[in-house]
Amino acid sequence: MPATRRTALLGMFGAMATLSLPRGARARSQPDLLRYGLSAWPPNLRPWVSTGASAGTVKMLLHRRLTRFNAQGELEGELAAEWRLDEDRAWVFRLRPEARFANGEPVTSRDVAWTIEQVAGERSTAYYAAQMRRIARVETPDAHTVRLVMREPLVTVPLWFANYNMPIGWHGSPDVNDPVAAGPYRIARQERGTFLELEAVPNYWMPGIPRTPRIRMVVYADENLRLAALQSGDMDMVEYVPWAGMAAVEADPRLVLDQQNGPFMDLLFNGTRPPFNNPLVRRACAHAIRREDIIRVAFSGRGTPINGVPIEPSTPFYDPRLAQGLAYDPDRARALLREAGYPNGFDTVLLATSQFGMHKDTAEVAQQFLAAVGVRAELRLVDWSTRVQLGTRGQYEIAVHGVSADFNDPDGLTVVYDTSLSPTHGRSFGVQAPRTVDALARGRAEFDLSRRVEIYREFQRAAIEEVPVAALAWRAQGYGFDRRVTGFRNLPGALSTSSGQMLEFITIAA
Amino acid sequence: MFYVARRVAVSLLLLWVIATVVFLSLHLVPGDPAELLLSTGGAAPDPALVEELREQLGLNRPLWDQYASFLQGLARLDLGRSLVDDVPVIDEIATRLPRTLELILAGTLLAVAIGIPAGSHAARSPGGSFDRVAGWIAALLQAVPVFVLGTLLVLLFAQTLRVMPAGGYVAFAQDPARHLLLLALPAVAIAKGMAATVFRMTRASVLDQLSRDHVRTARAKGLAPRLVQRRHVLRNALIPVTTVLGLQIGSLLGGTVLVEYVFNWPGLSTPLLRAVEGRDYPVVVGIVLTVSALFLLINLVMDLLYALLDPRIARS
Numbered sequence A: 001m002p003a004t005r006r007t008a009l010l011g012m013f014g015a016m017a018t019l020s021l022p023r024g025a026r027a028r029s030q031p032d033l034l035r036y037g038l039s040a041w042p043p044n045l046r047p048w049v050s051t052g053a054s055a056g057t058v059k060m061l062l063h064r065r066l067t068r069f070n071a072q073g074e075l076e077g078e079l080a081a082e083w084r085l086d087e088d089r090a091w092v093f094r095l096r097p098e099a100r101f102a103n104g105e106p107v108t109s110r111d112v113a114w115t116i117e118q119v120a121g122e123r124s125t126a127y128y129a130a131q132m133r134r135i136a137r138v139e140t141p142d143a144h145t146v147r148l149v150m151r152e153p154l155v156t157v158p159l160w161f162a163n164y165n166m167p168i169g170w171h172g173s174p175d176v177n178d179p180v181a182a183g184p185y186r187i188a189r190q191e192r193g194t195f196l197e198l199e200a201v202p203n204y205w206m207p208g209i210p211r212t213p214r215i216r217m218v219v220y221a222d223e224n225l226r227l228a229a230l231q232s233g234d235m236d237m238v239e240y241v242p243w244a245g246m247a248a249v250e251a252d253p254r255l256v257l258d259q260q261n262g263p264f265m266d267l268l269f270n271g272t273r274p275p276f277n278n279p280l281v282r283r284a285c286a287h288a289i290r291r292e293d294i295i296r297v298a299f300s301g302r303g304t305p306i307n308g309v310p311i312e313p314s315t316p317f318y319d320p321r322l323a324q325g326l327a328y329d330p331d332r333a334r335a336l337l338r339e340a341g342y343p344n345g346f347d348t349v350l351l352a353t354s355q356f357g358m359h360k361d362t363a364e365v366a367q368q369f370l371a372a373v374g375v376r377a378e379l380r381l382v383d384w385s386t387r388v389q390l391g392t393r394g395q396y397e398i399a400v401h402g403v404s405a406d407f408n409d410p411d412g413l414t415v416v417y418d419t420s421l422s423p424t425h426g427r428s429f430g431v432q433a434p435r436t437v438d439a440l441a442r443g444r445a446e447f448d449l450s451r452r453v454e455i456y457r458e459f460q461r462a463a464i465e466e467v468p469v470a471a472l473a474w475r476a477q478g479y480g481f482d483r484r485v486t487g488f489r490n491l492p493g494a495l496s497t498s499s500g501q502m503l504e505f506i507t508i509a510a
Numbered sequence B: 001m002f003y004v005a006r007r008v009a010v011s012l013l014l015l016w017v018i019a020t021v022v023f024l025s026l027h028l029v030p031g032d033p034a035e036l037l038l039s040t041g042g043a044a045p046d047p048a049l050v051e052e053l054r055e056q057l058g059l060n061r062p063l064w065d066q067y068a069s070f071l072q073g074l075a076r077l078d079l080g081r082s083l084v085d086d087v088p089v090i091d092e093i094a095t096r097l098p099r100t101l102e103l104i105l106a107g108t109l110l111a112v113a114i115g116i117p118a119g120s121h122a123a124r125s126p127g128g129s130f131d132r133v134a135g136w137i138a139a140l141l142q143a144v145p146v147f148v149l150g151t152l153l154v155l156l157f158a159q160t161l162r163v164m165p166a167g168g169y170v171a172f173a174q175d176p177a178r179h180l181l182l183l184a185l186p187a188v189a190i191a192k193g194m195a196a197t198v199f200r201m202t203r204a205s206v207l208d209q210l211s212r213d214h215v216r217t218a219r220a221k222g223l224a225p226r227l228v229q230r231r232h233v234l235r236n237a238l239i240p241v242t243t244v245l246g247l248q249i250g251s252l253l254g255g256t257v258l259v260e261y262v263f264n265w266p267g268l269s270t271p272l273l274r275a276v277e278g279r280d281y282p283v284v285v286g287i288v289l290t291v292s293a294l295f296l297l298i299n300l301v302m303d304l305l306y307a308l309l310d311p312r313i314a315r316s
Helices: A005-019 A053-062 A109-120 A223-231 A243-251 A279-288 A291-298 A330-339 A357-372 A384-393 A410-417 A434-445 A449-466 A493-505 B002-028 B033-038 B047-057 B063-075 B089-124 B129-143 B146-160 B176-210 B213-220 B225-252 B257-262 B269-278 B281-309 B311-315
Strands: A033-038 A067-069 A075-077 A080-085 A091-095 A135-142 A145-150 A185-191 A195-200 A214-219 A255-269 A303-305 A346-353 A375-382 A398-403 A470-482
Touching (some): A033 A223, A053 A195, A109 A145, A243 A255, A255 A357, A279 A357, A291 A470, A346 A384, A357 A470, B033 B047, B033 B269, B089 B129, B089 B257, B146 B257, B213 B225, B257 B269
Parallel strands (some): A033 A214, A346 A375
Antiparallel strands (some): A080 A091, A091 A145, A135 A145, A185 A195, A195 A214, A303 A470
């Protein structure tokens, strides 16, 4: 077809029609609907099984726990009105009498006892199974009082019940994998792997909650597309804004970025054989790496170096001097290697997953800094499934990992620092760190705050010498949302992954 | 008849080989679905919990036992249930396969709508300005990786101009206009390589036809140039183009992964990727088998059509 005035005009009209699409093309924001970009499809919504933070966000909206963290990260009651430690060091929770399940039944002590029984059961795969098995006996003196008699005194019990994997279900539920819940939302519609639509439970027992009647959660596995969905107005809010895109969100006058240092990156060791069975070598590795470079390369500058043990700075357990105990010092690293009997360094293999860019980038930076002090590490980059299996079986020498503590109390670090626990991919394999492990045990059994502070200083000193793990950097965890969205707050520190609970407080301006 | 039976038997045999290879290779690569399921979010699961879940999922049975169960299920056309959430695999495929096919169809229509007229027009004046510009564009389209083009489309139309959605899916029945809007960019991305191929194939084929005797005769008889082009050139030139299109559609069945991922289009590819990462064996095997079966079916139909068109093929 020859180029004529007619074809040129047709082309112009076509272009104009395309550019006139915008107003009608974009899905508009509505005050009664929060459009939320999820980072991953929840593999399942079994209440007590850990299936990731995205699943946790949904579970927190469907269910209620005994306790929760408020916007400042302080523990407060959810189903429990109050709790205390009695004279026999048993934990006593007093339930809110107005609390109701979705079927109208009141939340009673019997439901709490039933939940603990399910989680601690012999064949349970619940995330908190081990913790619930530390409860020797559950007593229900009346319908609204639960008394937990522990096998040994434990200070962190109320924190356990704030975890999104510990919701309370109705004792008469026909399906234990999908118990009747007491949360402000219920699932209206869903399509596996694509979207979930939640609607408010009518006449909910908590006055004024939830603020937005409907939440449509759309899965955007690709972080850049998730960001694009926010920028284009397809979504009102997205979780886990990619680090490289945070500056763009901050620069956009229509959008807000709420970021917190949540999870952290670390270096794990196989302590069952030389050279990493030697704490001097592990310390040398920790001193060898300049954390700022990891933050710059892997997290676009969005993070904070960890030069000691990852104690949340806002807690009384933080000590600024100890926080520098494993700071970057290549001369010290070389001296430690000489002292350990490796004056010329050694060759090793550094395991990481190539599936997550932040793991791969962290490993590449670590590799360069280790080489600078003589630790010549060959990178072994594998997919996540293989990384998990090799880690659990101890088939590595050093490995890069990323993890988040359950809560900001130092006992939340047990999952990483207690190397006496059974092997997993997220903990060093076979590393002997007796003083660190002992301090952790004493810390969780101590109820006096000043004594706990001192114990956790000992813990930090021990961990700096024994180095069961070399913490590298906090990484920022950011939520991006439209300015019309109010009422949300990213929870501080390790609690950032629980920030999804704030969605029930969100309102959207028209 | 014997030819048809033989081709069907070979296809079924191939399907069994594919099923076995996929089943065995999945079980041989490292990665434990039970441990992965309990490790989501960087959590460190208790090994006792992992062992408990392995038992619940039947993963601690001997491999031959699992393979026998798998073949029994296959014989009943039962593809099993997802290890992750216990959903029947066949349901997942039934929901998502039509979307992948829709995307391929939309991309193909777009490619045909652009490639055939452009190729035909370029062949009318080979070496002319349109031919040269179109050739450069076709080369560029073939050189640019699909994920680069997809990302650029999102950047331009969704993030910068804000005239199109960034991605996602809405059912046609729920909102036809938005459904088509969401389909547009991924269809363009799918069409990009295919349009270039169709353009080149059409151009070469039309050029070939233009030099044939019957075209010269038609012109000599005084037929209108448009009629000659449409009836005697293009119609014959489209036969090889159709063959190429068939092959392209077949390869797209498994090749839409990147486009579906970039545009969050919930077709068959996304659950396949997720299932491979999570070692969800039944989902992986189910999807691969479905795609393979469709591919074999297309090939079978093509073989039978060729045999119908040229009886010598069946006799040989």
